[in-house]
Amino acid sequence: MVRRPYLVGHQEFAALYDVRAQMVQQWLNRGVLDPGTAVVVSGVRYWPLGFACRFGETTPRPKALNAAVKQRLMEAQGEGWLAESPGELPAIVGQQEIVALFHLPAQGNVATTIATGRFPASDWVLSGSGLWLLDTVLGAVDDLRKSARSLAWEADEQVAAALRDGTYDGPGSAVLTRGRYARKAL
Known part of the structure; x- marks a missing residue:
């Protein structure tokens, strides 16, 4: 079995900080969370768990990491390793x-x-x-x-x-606008 890097999506990222998943999108919209820290797969952002765990320390208003959630995520993903940036991730x-x-x-x-x-x-x-x-x-x-x-x-x-x-630019390579404001973006 191959050791995989630990990853988080919006829901898991939010759980690390005991907030709703929509807050991650708000952090992105406000510029608190840099979209370049994520990898885009099938039009959705995913972050290396190592980065997500450090994120709370880098914000103007520090956020407390829920260590129990981090542990559960790591256990659920099996044997793995902590990546810090998208550049460290395999395809x-x-x-x-x-x-x-x-x-x-x-x-x-x-x-x-x-x-x-x-x-x-x-x-x-x-x-x-x-x-x-x-x-x-x-x-x-x-x-x-x-x-x-x-x-x-x-x-x-x-x-x-x-x-x-990392040069793929086909379907799924860009984040798609979703939700009630998606039509307005067109």
Whole structure:
């Protein structure tokens, strides 16, 4: 089993500081939390746990870290390591990146493959979303091909290389505006 870096999404980040998940977005909007401290996967920000734990000390009004929540997050994620910045993280993918990697006709193809148990188990489930190491997905290609009825499951090496070196700019690479103000942003 590969040791993975500990990560947090909005919900987990908020739990570390005993606030509602919406507060993380407010910190981003106010400039208290730099969006560059997160990695974007399938249009959602995720932070290295090491950074998230230090965040409270870096703000104008210090925030107390809930050490019990940190411990629970680490236990839930299994054997891992504390990364401090997005640059330390390996290539991480969600369903949108997987669709692009395999040039699948729709995200439903991935969702169905996951739901039927033919896709590898996610390496993380954060804020309700499954995330995988790129290597986990690529390592499952032979099994995916064997169980496929019509999909080729041929990985695009250029997309894989872009995901690895942090230059991927396809679907899922940007944070999408959500909520009641999403239409106004267009």
